[in-house]
Amino acid sequence: MSQPVAWIVGGAKGLGVMIAKGLAEDGYRIAVNYRHSREAADTLKEEIEQAGGEAMVMQGDVSRLADVKRMAREVLDRWGRVDALVCTAGPFTFKRIPTIELGDELWREMVDGNLSSVFYLVREIVPVMRRQGGGRIITFGFPEAEQAPAWQGYSAYSAAKAGLVSFTRTLALEEAPHGITVNMVYPGDIRDPYKEAPISAARGNRDPRNPVGRPGTGEDVARVVRFLVHPDSDFITGAVIPVTGGFTNDRFHVK
Template identity: 55%
Template sequence: MKRNRTALITGSARGLGVRIAHELASHGIRIAINYRTSVVEAEHLKHELETAYGSETLLLSGDVSHPADAERMALAVIDAWGSLDMLILNAGPYIKERKKLADYTPSEWDAMVNGNLSSAFYLCRAAIPYMRRQRFGRIVTVGFEKAQTAPGWMYRSAFAAAKTGLVSLTRTIALEEAEAGITANMVCPGDIIGDDKQRRISEARQIDQGDTPVGRAGTGEDIARAISFFCAEASDFITGTVLEVTGGKDVLNKYKLEGER
């Protein structure tokens, strides 16, 4: 990758965002670390990136579901470094409790839709004008397994609806902004949970994972490598793509409410 490119990674203080930040920083990318409440984790990641790669980093607190915060963060990157080259939309709320649609409250629905879909609109709206001027931009969204087919997902209605909407939004941006040198793609993680989100591939290979066809658990590094590929200078011909990173494991709808068979 061309050095001194800049990347804003939302929700990057914890989980998958940490490994994404490490991967891009290892290629000489300046990293803007976004967090909402995880200030300690964000400061720790900043130290790690500066120590390991000599990276220039920027800490940005803000809630991506708020339009003013989204615009402020995009402008902060421009003000600090003069460009915003890569927008990685990793942040997205998720309700772990399994609930049918009729059991969601309006506030829970709004949180899922605003955090996973509207936030992409706010951030892309703020970033794209600058990407157009520089004739370069990489936008990467994060979905879920089979999101591009608009599947039903039991007990995850709000999250699934928002993310499948994000597929269409990603592909629309790809079409609208291709002439400006901006690509937009989506990465869909498989069953990557808990500590695996920040784990390296080499670590996962030491752990038996018999229920995954490839024989190991997925990791944050798997997702980060896919995102890094989409961000590369030479990936300018790849846009509107939805890439699944699942290890061949089918996890959609594997869960049922306790007592159901």
């Protein structure tokens, strides 16, 4: 089999960085797209290559179908396959906005960026995975998304992510006969400087919002993603997996 390829969607910054580095260590060639963070994407590519890996970066907005189609062609033209699609991209606004005060533009940004984008991506990539004989798709949610909880002030985002839970589980059933697993990971409230940090950076530090006591890191999330995309994880599909340290959204606050 050819060397596997992972597309880390929106992985140039944030939680996708440690996922990209981890999968590169596991032997994946890494494709990363960005909207505006070209410098960060180039830095990540350089770090992966200096460590002996192979990476490519692409500019594109996954909420736009034309961009998704173009980027999919770029990955396939270069490497001819996608073995893992990790959908870390997803806009969020920290400002609490009551539902009836939401503008059309913000609603579309939240829904298209967090839900429609995944639909666009899988429609391009699943046929490729089927031809390969299998693949791994990872979506991202928020704490307790599988319960479709109320989250006052964040109705558009939470509605999109709750919809993504059902989409993830439906796709998991539909694609199981093709050797494609589809799972959701949901991080806790992981914030800078820990999004792109290893677990060692959080050791000895306190975060009282997390029952485990320490801040969460990008490596915490990356460890779970690396497990889910492993070939021997083919019996796990349709799962919604918390990586939260026990954090729940009643502990959420805007700094």
